Amino acid sequence: MHIMEGFLPPAHALGWTAVSLPFLAWGLRSMGRSLQAHPERRMLLGVAAAFAFLLSALKLPSVTGSCSHPTGVGLGALLFGPAAMVPVGFVVLLFQALLMAHGGITTLGANVFSMAIVGPFVSYGVFRAVGALGLSRSVAVFLAACLGDLATYVTTSAQLALAFPDAVGGFQVSFLKFAGIFALTQVPIAISEGLLTVLVVNAMARFNAHELRALPVMSLRAREGT
Amino acid sequence: MKARTWLTWAVIVLVTVLPLWLIGATPGTPGTALFGGSDDRAQQAIGTIAPGYRPWFSPVFTPASDEIASLLFALQAAIGAGVIGYWLGLSVARERAQAPATATAAASAAEAPREHRAD
Numbered sequence A: 001m002h003i004m005e006g007f008l009p010p011a012h013a014l015g016w017t018a019v020s021l022p023f024l025a026w027g028l029r030s031m032g033r034s035l036q037a038h039p040e041r042r043m044l045l046g047v048a049a050a051f052a053f054l055l056s057a058l059k060l061p062s063v064t065g066s067c068s069h070p071t072g073v074g075l076g077a078l079l080f081g082p083a084a085m086v087p088v089g090f091v092v093l094l095f096q097a098l099l100m101a102h103g104g105i106t107t108l109g110a111n112v113f114s115m116a117i118v119g120p121f122v123s124y125g126v127f128r129a130v131g132a133l134g135l136s137r138s139v140a141v142f143l144a145a146c147l148g149d150l151a152t153y154v155t156t157s158a159q160l161a162l163a164f165p166d167a168v169g170g171f172q173v174s175f176l177k178f179a180g181i182f183a184l185t186q187v188p189i190a191i192s193e194g195l196l197t198v199l200v201v202n203a204m205a206r207f208n209a210h211e212l213r214a215l216p217v218m219s220l221r222a223r224e225g226t
Numbered sequence B: 001m002k003a004r005t006w007l008t009w010a011v012i013v014l015v016t017v018l019p020l021w022l023i024g025a026t027p028g029t030p031g032t033a034l035f036g037g038s039d040d041r042a043q044q045a046i047g048t049i050a051p052g053y054r055p056w057f058s059p060v061f062t063p064a065s066d067e068i069a070s071l072l073f074a075l076q077a078a079i080g081a082g083v084i085g086y087w088l089g090l091s092v093a094r095e096r097a098q099a100p101a102t103a104t105a106a107a108s109a110a111e112a113p114r115e116h117r118a119d
Helices: A010-037 A039-055 A073-080 A082-100 A108-132 A137-163 A170-207 A209-214 A216-220 B002-025 B038-049 B066-098 B103-108
Strands: A066-068
Touching: A010 A039, A010 A082, A010 A108, A010 A137, A039 A073, A039 A082, A039 A170, A039 A209, A039 B066, A066 A170, A066 B038, A073 A082, A073 A108, A073 A137, A073 A170, A082 A108, A082 B066, A108 A137, A137 A170, A137 B038, A170 A209, A170 B002, A170 B038, A170 B066
Parallel strands: none
Antiparallel strands: none
């Protein structure tokens, strides 16, 4: 889902950076406050960040014959709220942009927007919505992580289509083209990420039930799946 | 719980491995490397939509080769897995210390079965 270095026109690169910066500031503030109030959450936040680090390094094969990677930001969004995952996603993307020529500095704003903002916020929204429907926690976690992951790749497709509209068909044709590359490839990978996130949440509930109960999101719907 | 966990792992592995097997059986799209990155495909798509576009900035650091790149990705994954492993180990140890009487019962339902075989 990384937009490669230099592959967004300067105006777009600047625009996405301007959109992402306030979210990053908000995320840092909310993360700092949360840790100050609950220092015991440090460990779990570290695990959520490590999960994003691990998953975004795994390039998995997909049915389209190309490889893509999960994002792993859904887990943290469910535990600590979506804002907390903005700085985490930013660090992951910066690491990849600086050391691996994966993504880039000029496209960092756009990539942060898709992976560290849209992804976590969609995950969080889906989790709340599914939870409100009264379904089990496992179902809510699965759908949240899976759809958050997919949303990231749909966003990337839209960002590229905005920058490179088709000469004839405009934004729509371009969007379908990029979505065919990114979103379609992502479908099985998003399913894997959803399942993995369920496993990790189950492990957390099993081992760290005490800390987990203190988390507002999980305490609301700590129903065990059947 | 344990059976479901195993089943979930099996589905994850299947979803990951099946494409390799299914796509490998049919010839890949000509012109594109099989199982290349989707980022590269997008780059090619940009080339067809806007043939005149030239990237205006190049990466500050590029890994010397694909091998070095995969080393760095492995490093990234290892850092993540290390932290998660540390937390899992710590959680198991803490739980055992807290409830020694129920440790064996708890261990059978644990997520990390390897750590309990020593019991």
